[in-house]
Amino acid sequence: MRVLIIGAGEVGYHTALRLSRENHRVVLVDQDPEKIKAVNEQMDVQTLVGKGSSPAALLAAGVREAELVVAVTDSDEVNMTACRFAQALAPAVTKVARIRSMDYLHFFEEHDPRQFGVDLVINPEREVANQIMQLIYVPAANSVADFAGGKVKLLGLRAPVTSPILKRPLHELRMSEGSRFLVAAIERDGEVIIPRGDDHLRADDRAYVVVREDMINEVMEFFSLRNEPVRKLVVVGGGAIGRLVAERAQRRDIKARVIEKDEDRCQMLVDQLDDVIVLHGDGTDMSLLREENIGAADVFAAVTDDEEDNVLIALMGKKMGARRTVARVAHMGYVPLVSSLGIDLVVSPRFAAVGAILRYLRRGKVLAVSALRDEGAEVIEVEAQATSAMVGKPLAQVKMPSGALVAAVVRGEEVEIPNGQTVINPGDRMVIFMLTKVLSKVEKLLTVSLEYF
Structure with missing residues (x-):
């Protein structure tokens, strides 16, 4: 597949890196020469220094030969403009835009984004929520x-x-x-x-x-694990992620509290959230956390805009006795490192955005994709086709590559954890776990006509 990526920030960079490793033809456009230089040093993709929302730049980048345009700059307006021009220049191309503004998102919930040149809207904050x-x-x-x-x-x-x-x-x-x-x-x-x-x-x-x-x-x-239901939730950070989590938790009758140090944002949360306690204060203040009895929280999530504060806050919550802790980090490369500190869940909006794009890149009968955080493995949900080499024979006779396995089979409403005698029928949905290095081999097994990307 030929993919045109607008924006060489972390999302664009990691999306390009992932696709280049899988032998896709990638063109990456950014107006910052230093970012383009870094890309050229790290991966084998075509690059162009230019403004992604410029028709001339899109044409120079080969938009008319692209099958997919992914606009992931830090500007919603640039992303939407790039998609609109791409639509005008190459009507058949599929367009994905990263949108962060809740105003735009609410608008697209009521109006088909395709009317405005966007086939898919991705929002990192919602993915994290x-x-x-x-x-x-x-x-x-x-x-x-x-x-x-x-x-x-x-x-x-x-x-x-x-x-x-x-x-x-x-x-x-x-x-x-x-x-x-x-x-x-x-x-x-x-x-x-x-x-x-x-x-x-x-x-x-x-x-x-x-x-x-x-x-x-x-x-x-x-596994000797306690899966007790969550009844008490504390969120530090009242931005888009914190608001979405508190709102959804409240719908599930979970007692939620939000700690936010910006007074104006506190007032906005009070106006928007019903039955959610909003506290004005600094989440790094240990005396405040003790006063609010953070140790009694079932889930304690630090999702402010400061990733260092989030790590510190989550660690303090863990030390005080919170059952599960969550920290938001900005840089994707920090996720494994922070996870090793004992925080239960480390989330990154940028990593979430890459995952959302990855899901959409799968075409044909691939229904869902979940990439692991180190990008070395992923799980796909795929519908079995009659032409697949996996259909009509026991799995024990299927030559699955080392590093891949069929983990579940869904037939209608029935779910089976398969064994070697399980036979796949056309139309069955398979959940396949695989290392990305054997992706092309799994593709050949699925069907000769399936375009995996």
Whole structure:
């Protein structure tokens, strides 16, 4: 696929890097020569110094040959203008715009964005709010991703050192618990591996577990984890993320409090949120946190605009006894480092934006994509086609590449955690876990006609 990316900030940079590694033809446009220089030093893509909203720059970048335009500058107006000109210059091209303004987002909720030259609107703050709410739905997990309309969950779990699961080889778990869940991958020492049957989990591992929605509580018990419902939520930071999380939590009858140091923003939150306590104060003030009994919070989320403050606030919340802590960081590269500090969930709007773009890049019968945070592995939900080499035979006879496995099969309303005797039928939805290095091999198995990107 030929992709034109407007904006070489972190979102544009990492999107281009990901696609270039997967042999897509990428053209990256930015008006900052230093950013373009950095791109040229790090990846094999075409670049152009120019304003992405300029028709001349779009033509010079080859918009008429592109299949997809992704506008991800820091300016909503530039992104929308770039898409409108791209529409005029290349009517068949698909256009994605990153939009941060809630005013624009509300407008696009009421009006089809395609009327304004945009096929898909992505909003990083909403993506992050979704991640935090998924943690609230399954608080014992470190990460949550939904497939098949929520019928299948991908959970990141860390078993405590006392859990008996750590002493059992995975093939034994597979035999006794196969209908409940599947350990699809293990993140160990910063590396994602697809485990073998004789492997077993270690205390420091993050296990990526595919589970049927109705079996979540049973699986948590099996991992010796408490999945007690969230009743008390404290959010530090009343910006777009904090407001969205508090609003959604309130709808689920969760007692929510928001701490915000900007007095005008506090008043705005009071006007917008019902049954949510808004406190004017500094989230880094330990005396304030003690006064508000932060240690009793089920989820304590620090989502201010200052990533250093967020890390500090989340660590203080953890020390005070909050059950689950969340920190927002700006730089994508900091996510693994901050996660290692013991914070339960580290979220990045930029990382979320890349994930949203990645989902949309999948075409054909690929229905959903969830990329892991180190970008070394991902999970896809794909509809099986009659031409696929995976259809009509037991999975044991399918030559799946090393580093990929079918983790779940959805047939109508039924969800199956498959084994070697499972047969895939046309129209079945498969959840496939794979290392990105075997992506092209999985593509060939899925169907000869499927364009994976």
